[in-house]
Amino acid sequence: MLASQDPLWQHQLGLLLESTGEGIFGVDLDGHCMFINRAGAAMLGYEPAEVLGHNMHWLTHHSHADGSHYADTDCPIFNAFRQGLGCRIDSEVFWRRDHQAFAVEYSSYPILDGAEVRGAVITFVDITERKRTADALQRAKAELEERVAERTATLSATLAQMRELSAYLDRVREDERTRIAREVHDELGSLLVALKMDVNWMDKRLSEQQSRDAVAAQDMRNRMRSKCQNMSGLIETAVDNVGRIITDLRPSILDHQGLWAALEWQAQEFVRAAELALDWQMLVDDDLALPDAAAMAVFRIFQEMLSNVGRHAQASRIAIYIQATPQQLEVRVQDNGVGAAPQAFEAPTAYGVQGMRERARHFGGSLEITSQIGLGSTFHLRMQLSNLLSDE
Numbered sequence: 001m002l003a004s005q006d007p008l009w010q011h012q013l014g015l016l017l018e019s020t021g022e023g024i025f026g027v028d029l030d031g032h033c034m035f036i037n038r039a040g041a042a043m044l045g046y047e048p049a050e051v052l053g054h055n056m057h058w059l060t061h062h063s064h065a066d067g068s069h070y071a072d073t074d075c076p077i078f079n080a081f082r083q084g085l086g087c088r089i090d091s092e093v094f095w096r097r098d099h100q101a102f103a104v105e106y107s108s109y110p111i112l113d114g115a116e117v118r119g120a121v122i123t124f125v126d127i128t129e130r131k132r133t134a135d136a137l138q139r140a141k142a143e144l145e146e147r148v149a150e151r152t153a154t155l156s157a158t159l160a161q162m163r164e165l166s167a168y169l170d171r172v173r174e175d176e177r178t179r180i181a182r183e184v185h186d187e188l189g190s191l192l193v194a195l196k197m198d199v200n201w202m203d204k205r206l207s208e209q210q211s212r213d214a215v216a217a218q219d220m221r222n223r224m225r226s227k228c229q230n231m232s233g234l235i236e237t238a239v240d241n242v243g244r245i246i247t248d249l250r251p252s253i254l255d256h257q258g259l260w261a262a263l264e265w266q267a268q269e270f271v272r273a274a275e276l277a278l279d280w281q282m283l284v285d286d287d288l289a290l291p292d293a294a295a296m297a298v299f300r301i302f303q304e305m306l307s308n309v310g311r312h313a314q315a316s317r318i319a320i321y322i323q324a325t326p327q328q329l330e331v332r333v334q335d336n337g338v339g340a341a342p343q344a345f346e347a348p349t350a351y352g353v354q355g356m357r358e359r360a361r362h363f364g365g366s367l368e369i370t371s372q373i374g375l376g377s378t379f380h381l382r383m384q385l386s387n388l389l390s391d392e
Contacts, residue, residue: 021125026111028119029081031055031072043126045097056122065093065101080108080120090127103131196235199228251299259295260284260322263302263331267320270306279319288324294388297359298331298381301367304352305333305379313337313377326389329365331381339373356381363388 023040025033033051041048044060051059057072064070072078076087090105106124110117202224254262264282271278290298309315315337323330345353353369356379360367365383 023124024121025051025056026119026121027056027077027081029117031057031078033059034119040124043096043102043124044094060094060096061092063093063095063101065103077106077108077120077122080110080122081117084110084117086110094124103127196232199232199235202228254295254299258286259290259298260286260324262299263322266299266303266306270310271318274310276309276315277317279317281320282322284322284324285326288326290329290385291388294363294383297363298329298383301356301359301381302331302333304356305331305381308352308379309333309335309337309377312340315376324385327384327386329381329383329385332378334376334378336376339371339375339377341373342369342371345369345371 018037018039020037021039023037023043025036025040028034033054033056036048036051038048041051044051057070057075057078061075061077062070076085076089079085080087086107086109088105088107092104092106093101094104094106095101103126104124105127106122108120108122111119111121251262251266253265260282264280267278267280270276289295306318309318313335315335317336319332319334321330321332321334344350353367357367360381360383363383364387365381368380368382369377370380371377
């Protein structure tokens, strides 16, 4: 079963070599085959006796996978006995008798006689199927990564479009609010004021006639005066409500006095209505003005921060810190309320938080929320202003 030029090799290695399915052969210091098992010879397309005595590099390892020459001085197998270096290689090919290459994994280690190197022993296996499977997996992985990249790009583009649409809808909504506020002020507000003046005039005339006319008509006039006074009170309430609606739609202070005054006004109005103590600190340059769209976004985010405190915090005190430089804006709202678990602000139904984050993100900003049950919450808006101010 084992072909060898040395009976000693055959006696010592025969049974061991023939019991394995791996190819095993030994070479002397000239690279000539001293022994080879039947499995190894069959993988190379030979009978064992046909291989003995042949230079194994030139017989089966003479070329690279692409057919280019493979010098034996570069061969790791020969280095095993020339330099006493062992190796394990799985990136090369062996060549069969029919000049067909096959992927191989081999190891080569020197054969020592005491301290003297006598040759090398080489074990090898055909890994064609393993390589084919690995290549198929790699192709599948590459295709999957390409598909994931395409889907990711598509989703990113869709998300960008949705954000642009959201920003556009915000602009449209603010423009519509501005238009409605202006029309309510110009049309309905003016009508109510004129109506109130007419009612007051009627009340005054009735009062003047009361002293001249007969007593018989006095009771009717008194009732008419009472009705006019009631109407005047209702009209005054309507005027107040119209003013409140106009302010909710588009705070006039934002247009007339700017963002910083509007933020302070909103904070004072909120703590007055909610009966909260306020720690207020604003460090801004009064000459620093944001573009209208960015200013409105900051104001709406600030409103939603306060609204969140009013709805959920059950706080007794609120601390507001605002700092603005030509480079960055910071708005921080901190309450001493009941707090909440962090995941509460990430819930799909946390629309207010989502809206604040989308507004901030559209202008290159970010919103951080820290909260702990029993220790209150902090909303922290950061927005880079350098790009926004340079675009004006």
